[in-house]
Amino acid sequence: MHGIGVGEPSGVRLVREKWHKPLVSVVVTYRNYSAYVEGALRSLLDQTHKNWECVVVDDASDSPHRERLTSIVGELNDSRIKIHQLSENVGQVPSFFAGVEQTTGNFICLLDPDDRYAETFLEEALGAHLNVGVMCPIVSTEQFLMTERGVIGSGLRGDLYTAGMRPYGKYLEARKPEKPRILFVWASIPGWHWTSSSAMMFRRAALKYLKPNRKLVYKGCADGYLAQGAHALGGTLFLQKPLVYRMLHASNAWIDADIYASGQDMQRKGAHRWSEQAFTDAIEAIRHNGLPEFRRDPPKEPAPPPKKIEVPQQRGMRRHLERWRKSIRKRVA
Numbered sequence: 343m344h345g346i347g348v349g350e351p352s353g354v355r356l357v358r359e360k361w362h363k364p365l366v367s368v369v370v371t372y373r374n375y376s377a378y379v380e381g382a383l384r385s386l387l388d389q390t391h392k393n394w395e396c397v398v399v400d401d402a403s404d405s406p407h408r409e410r411l412t413s414i415v416g417e418l419n420d421s422r423i424k425i426h427q428l429s430e431n432v433g434q435v436p437s438f439f440a441g442v443e444q445t446t447g448n449f450i451c452l453l454d455p456d457d458r459y460a461e462t463f464l465e466e467a468l469g470a471h472l473n474v475g476v477m478c479p480i481v482s483t484e485q486f487l488m489t490e491r492g493v494i495g496s497g498l499r500g501d502l503y504t505a506g507m508r509p510y511g512k513y514l515e516a517r518k519p520e521k522p523r524i525l526f527v528w529a530s531i532p533g534w535h536w537t538s539s540s541a542m543m544f545r546r547a548a549l550k551y552l553k554p555n556r557k558l559v560y561k562g563c564a565d566g567y568l569a570q571g572a573h574a575l576g577g578t579l580f581l582q583k584p585l586v587y588r589m590l591h592a593s594n595a596w597i598d599a600d601i602y603a604s605g606q607d608m609q610r611k612g613a614h615r616w617s618e619q620a621f622t623d624a625i626e627a628i629r630h631n632g633l634p635e636f637r638r639d640p641p642k643e644p645a646p647p648p649k650k651i652e653v654p655q656q657r658g659m660r661r662h663l664e665r666w667r668k669s670i671r672k673r674v675a
Contacts, residue, residue, distance in 0.1 A: 571624030
């Protein structure tokens with residue numbers, strides 16, 4: 343049997359370079375964010391990785407925002423960008439999976455409409471997936487933090503940077519690494535190992551286990567649901583390079599707009615922490631979607647009863663005891 347390559351007719355020269363530039367699907371979950379979404383979509387147009395498709399899932403926006411979205415996509419006039427309209431507001435996680443069903447790429451990103459990609463985001467996140475020798479369901483990158491007046495920081499995960507700093511007396515030497523590290527995190531290690539939704543790239547093969555099997559009680563928290571679920575399935579790769587511009591503004595769902603230190607509590611006052619519930623929901627979905635025994639404790643077998651230890655008596659000891667008994671009998675007689 344003679345192979346002719348991947349998806350290429352007989353007689354056509356193989357172009358192996360294309361195999362290393364697979365299609366990436368980008369899902370933008372959108373609801374009443376017409377003030378921001380154009381910038382998000384424009385950040386796709388100049389990506390160095392050109393093989394992408396994008397679906398904007400309109401989660402039942404109000405009419406003015408829906409009409410503005412249609413106008414923006416029409417003005418961009420790029421056949422790779424499409425709109426998928428939902429008839430009712432279902433929330434970010436179901437919206438994302440509605441978008442996944444409209445796409446075909448093996449690698450899938452979730453781009454928030456108020457965030458923007460750096461030019462090389464798709465290329466470098468995909469490179470982390472393909473070139474480090476270990477496969478994981480999720481790659482996350484570092485982020486720039488930005489307001490409407492510009493960038494205010496380039497490291498949301500300052501804790502990861504300080505972990506790699508060298509001591510300098512009683513201080514730590516803070517400097518930009520010559521080459522960004524890619525950190526591998528075992529699936530068994532709990533905690534938050536990512537930045538946020540827009541900086542994540544998932545494998546489609548993992549996402550099929552994460553589609554919710556019931557209605558979720560929260561409308562947001564897509565990163566908490568997807569990242570924790572994907573990580574549980576096979577670990578995380580974290581690229582220590584900011585490749586996403588995360589917009590800080592008054593309407594952010596979770597992060598505070600006033601960020602001044604890596605170590606501060608960045609949660610917006612009044613924002614609900616859904617991450618614990620999201621993790622439970624993701625594990626339940628994984629079990630429902632084909633891995634019923636996933637993360638269940640193995641049944642504990644009853645401990646065996648203690649074995650009776652027979653200590654054989656030495657021959658000389660038996661002889662000694664018999665003489666002792668005889669001497670006792672003589673004395674009694």
